[in-house]
Amino acid sequence: MDSTGPRRVVIVGAGLGGTATAVRLLRFAREPLQVVVVERRPEYRSAGVAYHPAGNHWHHVFNIQAGRMSMFREDVDDFLTWANHEADRTGWPPQWSGLTFTESGPAPRRIYAGYLAARLAEAAREAFDGVTLLEADGEVVDLTVVADGVDVVVEDRPGPGRRVLRADHVVLATGLEERGPPFAAGVRDHPAFVRHPYSEEGIERILGLRRDAVVAIVGTLLSAYDSASLLLRNGHTGRIHMISRSGLTLRTYPSDHRHQVLGLPDPRLPAGGYAGRDDLVRRLRDEWERACAAVAREHPAVDPLVVTERVAKSWEPHLPEALARVPSDDLRALLDGYGSLLATLRVGAVAYITELVDAALAGGGPIALTTGRVDGITATETGTLRLSVSGPTSEREIEADLVISNFGREPDYGRARRSGRTCCGRGSPHGTGAPGAASRWTTAAPCSDRTAPAPARSPWSAAPGRATRSCATAGWARSRSTSPRSRTTRWASPRPCCTGSNPTTTSGPVTWPWPRRGRPTRSPARSCSTCTGWPRGAAATARS
Incomplete structure (x- = not known):
């Protein structure tokens, strides 16, 4: 275990949530930083279960429009730009190889892995000096909060070996486990x-x-x-x-559907104590009907097919505070009972x-x-x-x-059947971690990170055949230099915003530095009140 060198952020899971978080850190870090992305299934790297090519046929397309799949809420056309002008279409079937993707049209999910990998490699190449990326194969099996950080126990795959990384911050991007x-x-x-x-x-x-x-x-x-x-x-x-x-x-969705967030009245949720599941459901139902009526009355041009989606989007900034009062057991019961209904109301x-x-x-x-x-x-x-x-x-x-x-997926880590569940059940603020543990934790958006044998190579080496990521190994060496270790930088918690798949920063005193001079105008938003959530899942942010 080595605690010297620049600050280190360990991201557990390399699907959409983990990759997007790494991209943001690499783009906006202005002091020496090592970003370590640990993935237990190498084939899921920069893909997760939702986008990895081996498990997604060409007929599997995004459920939302291609124009809503940009990783950057400040550059909403970025995915379309990549798909139409940068993607290597070698081996694509005729149905897609000659197609010009449009804002409202479909796109196959399996190509998203290439988009995420390209943007991660770009962010690593253009990062500030001393800001490095390491992609590691292995499974995080335990996390322990210590005085000056978090000890991350990584089990090599394959093999019985274990390593311990000292991290300043840990991002859990494991997604929802398999039920x-x-x-x-x-x-x-x-x-x-x-x-x-x-x-x-x-x-x-x-x-x-x-x-x-x-x-x-x-x-x-x-x-x-x-x-x-x-x-x-x-x-x-x-x-x-x-x-x-x-x-x-x-x-x-209507053929001309566009993403939009309406300015609707805030839901009148209980400001006092929690009065039980039945009371919460009754209040939410009453407020839901009031909001739907407001859309019909004040926004008559909205297609009836998407009224519930418009309401759900406008409510998203208000729900975390209300749901924070709900005991975990009751929240799980509500998700079990109403999860399917919420899914159909929120997305088409x-x-x-x-x-x-x-x-x-x-x-x-x-x-x-x-x-x-x-x-x-x-x-x-x-x-x-x-x-x-x-x-x-x-x-x-x-x-x-x-x-x-x-x-479906399992929202309860205690019921998830995997050896690494201890990392989310013992050391994190979602389990029984040490006092103050929550300040070192961020929960990123769901991706997937399921167990499977990995190639027989060191988990700390660069992935074979991916030249654009050779900086990972070099970055590991550079990060162990004698650069002074800053304790002044604080990192904001990434969360998904507006375009459907884009981490940005939470509002408040902790903000990202401004972008590097001469870079494209992908400046981070300081706050966001119009999150749409991640494709195929719902994101959560840790409370500290």
């Missing part, structure tokens, strides 16, 4: 059960299925639509069952995702929507799987040749 489906305990390894539809194996099994097979998809929202549309675009003709407790489906999907599925859901189509809870899945002697489903009024069984589980 284990309790109803599938006995069939998780069955060849007819797909637990990871966003994996290379999962994609191959879906595309390799005979076209007249019966498929059951557990889930009816974004991930389920991805699986169903992939089957349909591959010529599937057999019955597809989409099953969820809520029975909710996606709404389609582009027509490329919904058009085939919605048509197939129409009367007589190949997709059947079932509202009910999957109680269990058992294997049959013929190799199929049988699902027991409890509906609102009755129970039924569905037999399928393939079951695809889109069971």
Whole structure:
């Protein structure tokens, strides 16, 4: 363990949240700083589960418009600029290779990894002297708050070795962990059960299925639509069952939809103590109806399909303070009970995702929507799987040749089944860390960071075949120089803002330095009241 040298920020997770945070630190740091980004699955680096190419078919597109995917809220066209003028389209299928991406059109998710990697490499190349990037493979398995920082325990992958890094600040960008489906305990390894539809194996099994097979998809929202549309675009003709407790489906954005945040009255949430879940839900429902009526009355041009999204966006700055009063157990129960509803109110999907599925859901189509809870899945002697489903009024069984589980993500680290959960449950302010621990923690937006064997190489070496990142190893050496260690710089907490995938700084006395002279005008906002949130997840910021 080495505590000398410049200040060090360790980012746990190299998906969207971790990569975007690293880019901001590299762009705006004005004193010696080492940014260490630790990822336990090398193939998820600069991608996460949502964007890594091996697990995202070319038919998997962003649920929102391509024009809303810029990493920089101050440069909203940056992703489109990269996709149209900088991206290497070698190997792209004809459907996308000759396309000019537009603000309101679709774009395949898998190309986003290239965008994030390009902007990270650019930020590392153009960083101030003494500001360096190190990308490390390994799993963070423990965090301990000490007097002058945080000890970050990194387990090498593969191999039994461990290293301890002393960090001045730690950013948790692990995203929401995978939720284990309790109803599938006995069939998780069955060849007819797909637990990871966003994996290379999962994609191959879906595309390799005979076209007249019966498929059951557990889930009816974004991930389920991805699986169903992939089957349909591959010529599937057999019955597809989409099953969820809520029975909710996606709404389609209007073709001319543009991001907008309306100036609506602040929600009148309780200013006093917390009076229980039922009281909170009642108050939120009343305020929600009041806000929707205000949109209809004061903004008649807003399409009815996006009224709820406009309300949700305008509320986002006000909810953290209100939800901070809710006990953790109650908050988890609320998310379990209302998470699907909130998702459908807050976001929709582009027509490329919904058009085939919605048509197939129409009367007589190949997709059947079932509202009910999957109680269990058992294997049959013929190799199929049988699902027991409890509906609102009755129970039924569905037999399928393939079951695809889109069971969602786990917001409770205590229930997450992974060895590294101790890093978020013991040392962080979300667990039982030492007094004052929260001041050293930031929670970034969700990405993904799931366990898998890594290539047989040192986790502290530069990634092979990525010349643009060779500065990582050199930066590690430079960062161990005798440069004076400043204790005056304080770092603001990144959070997602306005364009849908962009960390900026929180308002208050802690702000970023101004951009380097001569750089493009990507200056950081000092505060933001119009966050839209990250694609495929909701971000959180640590309270200190």
